[in-house]
Amino acid sequence: MPENHHGSRTQLAADRLRQLIIAGDLRPGQRLSERELGEYVHGLSRTPLREALKVLAAEGLVTISPNRGATVTALSVSEVEDILELIVGLEGLAVERACQRISDAGLAAMEVLHRQLHECFRDGRLMDYFETNQRIHQMLVDAAGNRELSRLYAGECARIRRYRYAGNRQHARWERAIAEHDQMFLALTERDGPLLREMLRAHHRNGWRTARNLVAEELGVEDTADGEGGRY
Amino acid sequence: MPENHHGSRTQLAADRLRQLIIAGDLRPGQRLSERELGEYVHGLSRTPLREALKVLAAEGLVTISPNRGATVTALSVSEVEDILELIVGLEGLAVERACQRISDAGLAAMEVLHRQLHECFRDGRLMDYFETNQRIHQMLVDAAGNRELSRLYAGECARIRRYRYAGNRQHARWERAIAEHDQMFLALTERDGPLLREMLRAHHRNGWRTARNLVAEELGVEDTADGEGGRY
DNA sequence: GCGAAGATTATTGCATGCAATTCGGCAACG
DNA sequence: CGTTGCCGAATTGCATGCAATAATCTTCGC
Known part of the structure; x- marks a missing residue:
């Protein structure tokens, strides 16, 4: 089991989401509502989640549409x-x-x-x-x-x-x-x-x-x- | 001059910082204090800046040390x-x-x-x-x-x-x-x-x-x- | 019955306030 | 004289509230 040396909630959120996406637990195209995810993961607030989503977007794992939220990147x-x-x-x-x-x-x-x-x-x-x-x-x-x-x-x-x-x-x-x-x-x-x-x-x-x-x-x-x- | 099609302040901050770093206006190793940058760029608040820094960190342009802030990535x-x-x-x-x-x-x-x-x-x-x-x-x-x-x-x-x-x-x-x-x-x-x-x-x-x-x-x-x- | 404009709701984007952590300096001690 | 512990200032990490945008539903006109 990979330890979570970083207590940072942003890091935690990013790592957890990354794992879920890579493993396929979150399907491509699936909507990632900020509040919803927050309740799903330890009840953390939107701020660290938003930061995590931005990071994952830079990695290409999620796609962010301005004012319309994030989805798991769906590749053709x-x-x-x-x-x-x-x-x-x-x-x-x-x-x-x-x-x-x-x-x-x-x-x-x-x-x-x-x-x-x-x-x-x-x-x-x-x-x-x-x-x-x-x-x-x-x-x-x-x-x-x-x-x-x-x-x-x-x-x-x-x-x-x-x-x-x-x-x-x-x-x-x-x-x-x-x-x-x-x-x-x-x-x-x-x-x-x-x-x-x-x-x-x-x-x-x-x-x-x-x-x-x-x-x-x-x-x-x-x-x-x-x-x-x-x-x- | 490249237009700023995205009104998003996060995007704006990321684009602007990226440009400054790539062009070398910000030196490697230089500290990037959130509040300071905020005043430097249009007086925007820390939140979009933090998100921008996270993105640039994912791109490898800045380095974030937990609880210690961000610096322009210095490469050996x-x-x-x-x-x-x-x-x-x-x-x-x-x-x-x-x-x-x-x-x-x-x-x-x-x-x-x-x-x-x-x-x-x-x-x-x-x-x-x-x-x-x-x-x-x-x-x-x-x-x-x-x-x-x-x-x-x-x-x-x-x-x-x-x-x-x-x-x-x-x-x-x-x-x-x-x-x-x-x-x-x-x-x-x-x-x-x-x-x-x-x-x-x-x-x-x-x-x-x-x-x-x-x-x-x-x-x-x-x-x-x-x-x-x-x-x- | 169908399409369109307006109102309603939900969600994102951002600013701000507070808690937690780190760093600097100062003093007490060995 | 060097080291250690402590205190204060400053900065980051995060939660929350409000404004703005988009989606949905309702209602009206045709």
């Missing part, structure tokens, strides 16, 4: 794809650096998570798998040693997390995803940046192809040509 | 270099896409700016040159057609703008920069993404080498090995 399929393209690009930049500078300890840490991933798969714990998967990718990016890159990457992942994990993937895809992770881990140990980069690109494209249909369906099929001619 | 040399590495990476991703999809009209627009750049150089208008230079790079990134990428790129550029343009460059560097722009424009017209990417990387590295010394000096020489072994 193409916006999700833009962000995903960006994420893949950032991750690609990161891994090339990571392959150059990752330490043996770093590799060992990756291996721990990698094993956890396998365990989650073996035991069929889907949610834990997603969580571990996310942590692996983040750790890979962190290994590049560029804090700003890590921050941006984490932020963008948070924005579309709900969409990527909207529905449970099919088992066939899950199996392939694990295999891809195995290969990527191998590429990392051999410090082959360009190869790892290409594998990541394919990995994300494959993953998105599965999620995309579910998202498109949920949003009402904004179906352009299938992502095969893919951008990223 | 290595932080600036991290951000620059990120910017170069983003721009690299962008131009590869841009070379694929830029239209003739887009190329024409780039050419207009490119000519302006030459005029600024010829007339020795350094500030206009910087401005135009920045617009060229932003337009290049926009040409990739990924709004999220454009947003992030613009944000990161804003954060280090003050550092890059801290001092006036030497004329020799200026001349070379123009030459590099000529070559890059050529690469763009020929839609050679990989080449353009490499040229951008070198262009930024060369530019930073000049600015770096001035920044390091200003910040008190946090002098690690010279950037020659460059990361980006």
